[in-house]
Amino acid sequence: MNPASDDHDNEAELSLDGNAMFEEPENFRPKTPPPTEHVVARTVAGAVPAELRVRLVGHHSLWAHCMWNAGVHLAHYFDEHCALVRGKTVLELGAAAALPSMVAALNGALRGYLWGAQVAPLLTTLPADHKTFDVIVLADLIFNHNSHADMLRTCQQSLTRSKDAKVYVVYSHHRPWLAERDMAFFKLAAEEPFNFVVTPLFEVKMPPMFAEDPGDVDVRSTVHGHLLTWPEAALEPAQ
Numbered sequence: 001m002n003p004a005s006d007d008h009d010n011e012a013e014l015s016l017d018g019n020a021m022f023e024e025p026e027n028f029r030p031k032t033p034p035p036t037e038h039v040v041a042r043t044v045a046g047a048v049p050a051e052l053r054v055r056l057v058g059h060h061s062l063w064a065h066c067m068w069n070a071g072v073h074l075a076h077y078f079d080e081h082c083a084l085v086r087g088k089t090v091l092e093l094g095a096a097a098a099l100p101s102m103v104a105a106l107n108g109a110l111r112g113y114l115w116g117a118q119v120a121p122l123l124t125t126l127p128a129d130h131k132t133f134d135v136i137v138l139a140d141l142i143f144n145h146n147s148h149a150d151m152l153r154t155c156q157q158s159l160t161r162s163k164d165a166k167v168y169v170v171y172s173h174h175r176p177w178l179a180e181r182d183m184a185f186f187k188l189a190a191e192e193p194f195n196f197v198v199t200p201l202f203e204v205k206m207p208p209m210f211a212e213d214p215g216d217v218d219v220r221s222t223v224h225g226h227l228l229t230w231p232e233a234a235l236e237p238a239q
Contacts, residue, residue: 040072042103044079052102069206070140070170073223075103077202082107084166088134089126091158093141093151100137100168109135119157132160136167142185143174151185152194155228161236167196167228172208176215189228201225 038054052075078085078100086108092101101109123132136155142148159165169186173179189196208220 040075042079043076047079047106049106068140069172069209069223071100073204073206074100074137074139074168074170074225077225078103078107085109085135089130089132090135090137091122091133092137092139093154100139104135104137119154123158130160132165133158134160134162134165138167138169138171140171142169142171142182143178145178145181145184148185148188152189152196155196156194159230161230161234163230163232163235165230168201169226169228170223172221172223173215173219174209174213176219179219186226195231195234196228197231199227199229201227 039051040054041051042049085104088104088109090101090104090109126132136159138151138155141151144151155167159167171182173182186198188194190198202223202225204223205221206223208217210220211217213220
């Protein structure tokens with residue numbers, strides 16, 4: 001046997017197999033689920049369009065693939081109380097399906113924007129006669145406990161200093177054992193440096209988002225709505 005020839009054959013074999021070394025087996029990584037289609041019927045007679053068709057990604061690390069109850073109910077709420085958004089500028093934070101923003105736009109909102117990384121560039125896109133937003137929407141966000149201060153800071157910097165300006169915070173306690181941490185958002189909102197006035201708005205029952213999850217089904221099925229508004233001392237003087 002020629003040792004040199006044997007070594008050459010081994011090198012060739014290694015070289016050929018080297019390309020395959022880094023190939024993942026076909027089922028090594030789970031495939032991304034396909035997008036999902038959702039049809040949401042509007043609850044107001046004569047609404048045009050009568051339903052909204054929304055296509056969501058199959059999976060998203062921040063749960064943007066879910067059609068959240070809070071967003072669905074707030075969209076219905078804006079349909080039933082269209083004066084709340086007509087002629088207003090609207091900002092939706094953490095929008096997944098962005099259903100409240102779409103319904104706000106259909107009901108005459110001037111302009112709606114989804115969450116961006118920085119506030120200043122966002123404000124420059126407003127119409128010339130608006131420096132800040134009249135309405136801000138937070139639909140099913142407060143379970144992100146580590147982001148409470150960031151959310152409130154964005155609201156503080158982006159909300160018009162007017163008695164009519166409102167932040168709509170809609171949520172469910174998806175993890176009932178962490179309800180106290182969810183509600184810490186409102187305690188923080190009422191304190192320095194934010195000083196918002198917190199007012200309960202509504203409470204409705206809907207099917208739980210995740211039926212098989214642990215925790216009291218009645219708690220997980222309840223959708224709560226709160227308003228954040230400015231105290232009198234924080235308002236800008238009327239022009």
